[in-house]
Amino acid sequence: xxxxxxxxxxxxxxxxxxxxxxxxxxxxxxxxxxxxxxxxxxxxxxxxxxxxxxxxxxxxxxxxxxxxxxxxxxxxxxxxxxxxxxxxxxxxxxxxxxxxxxxxxxxxxxxxxxxxxxxxxxxxxxxxxxxxxxxxxxxxxxxxxxxxxxxxxxxxxxxxxxxxxxxxxxxxxxxxxxxxxxxxxxxxxxxxxxxxxxxxxxxxxxxxxxxxxxxxxxxxxxxxxxxxxxxxxxxxxxxxxxxxxxxxxxxxxxxxxxxxxxxxxxxxxxxxxxxxxxxxxxxxxxxxxxxxxxxxxxxxxxxxxxxxxxxxxxxxxxxxxxxxxxxxxxxxxxxxxxxxxxxxxxxxxxxxxxxxxxxxxxxxxxxxxxxxxxxxxxxxxxxxxxxxxxxxxxxxxxxxxxxxxxxxxxxx
Numbered sequence: 001x002x003x004x005x006x007x008x009x010x011x012x013x014x015x016x017x018x019x020x021x022x023x024x025x026x027x028x029x030x031x032x033x034x035x036x037x038x039x040x041x042x043x044x045x046x047x048x049x050x051x052x053x054x055x056x057x058x059x060x061x062x063x064x065x066x067x068x069x070x071x072x073x074x075x076x077x078x079x080x081x082x083x084x085x086x087x088x089x090x091x092x093x094x095x096x097x098x099x100x101x102x103x104x105x106x107x108x109x110x111x112x113x114x115x116x117x118x119x120x121x122x123x124x125x126x127x128x129x130x131x132x133x134x135x136x137x138x139x140x141x142x143x144x145x146x147x148x149x150x151x152x153x154x155x156x157x158x159x160x161x162x163x164x165x166x167x168x169x170x171x172x173x174x175x176x177x178x179x180x181x182x183x184x185x186x187x188x189x190x191x192x193x194x195x196x197x198x199x200x201x202x203x204x205x206x207x208x209x210x211x212x213x214x215x216x217x218x219x220x221x222x223x224x225x226x227x228x229x230x231x232x233x234x235x236x237x238x239x240x241x242x243x244x245x246x247x248x249x250x251x252x253x254x255x256x257x258x259x260x261x262x263x264x265x266x267x268x269x270x271x272x273x274x275x276x277x278x279x280x281x282x283x284x285x286x287x288x289x290x291x292x293x294x295x296x297x298x299x300x301x302x303x304x305x306x307x308x309x310x311x312x313x314x315x316x317x318x319x320x321x322x323x324x325x326x327x328x329x330x331x332x333x334x335x336x337x338x339x340x341x342x343x344x345x346x347x348x349x350x351x352x353x354x355x356x357x358x359x360x361x362x363x364x365x366x367x368x369x370x371x372x373x374x375x376x377x378x379x380x381x382x383x384x385x386x387x388x389x390x391x392x393x394x395x396x397x398x399x400x401x402x403x404x405x406x407x408x409x410x411x412x
Contacts, residue, residue, distance in 0.1 A: 003350050003364065005018065010308045014347050017382070030402070034046075058376050061377070065357065067166075067354075068314035069315060072115050104176060107140040115150075120160070131163070131375075132371075132373035139171065151169065167206060168239065190227060201236070215248055225257070228259070238254070238259040239259050241262075242254055259281050273300065283311050284312045284314050289321045302338070314353065328385055343383075377395060379393050
């Protein structure tokens, strides 16, 4: 599956995988030098002297691009899992000091060494499931020192292991406990973001994007707009957590600001869907979150696709609402719960997700000049990748032409 072509996949083109049977990829210096049928590639003079890796009929595709994760966090929130099963809502748990603020408390108490060790282990699992690039958000610090600690860890982790990491500042994830319930508390916290956090982040080039959780119980549309505009002044492009718990108008804000993506979208209405279909803002769907929370309402993927929106998929890896690193599992949920076809789900998790990170010129498809990021699955048919839910059939993961994960029987 090459996913070759110009522009993001929209509408009926979302099913176009650029399939090549008996295909081959020629890699030079970590980049794709040629791609096509084996007969076409093997006759190239450079191919004759190249080291060969025979995949023996397995399925190869671009490495997954996971465009929404909360990589750095201190611990699980397994204690809240039981509360949810017993019937407590996400917001009820948050009002009692759980949820995001629970993770904030744990992260502030954690050492950088401990956080890095946990993140390194997670990154190995991402690679083992076929992911080659991921976005990582801050947002579990919510004070100057802790937010900067997370963003600096993103930089260190990117340098110490092979997966690509795109860093996002999510200081406006929630109003922290020390500002809550106080007159003008949210306003004072936004001033802290503007005056203390963003200057450090911008000057240190610690992030590429600025994100906001614009929803009931978090930040209003006006507050979100203010934070995102302030972020843009420091060179951070906007992305938005939108319409997850309630319909706030966050999607329209994302489109207005030409945000890279708006994510979640369970509560979008028909006019939002039409507007997204006409925009360049990627609609990133996170079915793992709805699955883990036991929600019946998933994002309206079919309506978004039919409207021509740029639909992508991501894990939303985080300790509270989507503790999964498996893009194949997300593909399964996209097929069974969002009613996407396997081809649509794969395109959404590769080339469209690359557009969500504005890295489509270097990743997301197997095309000449792009990074040689390849996932290989031990299946006979690409449709079997989501078909086998909860099972990892990733046989090999290649990042920039180098094998970074291989099953026991795979050559290294």
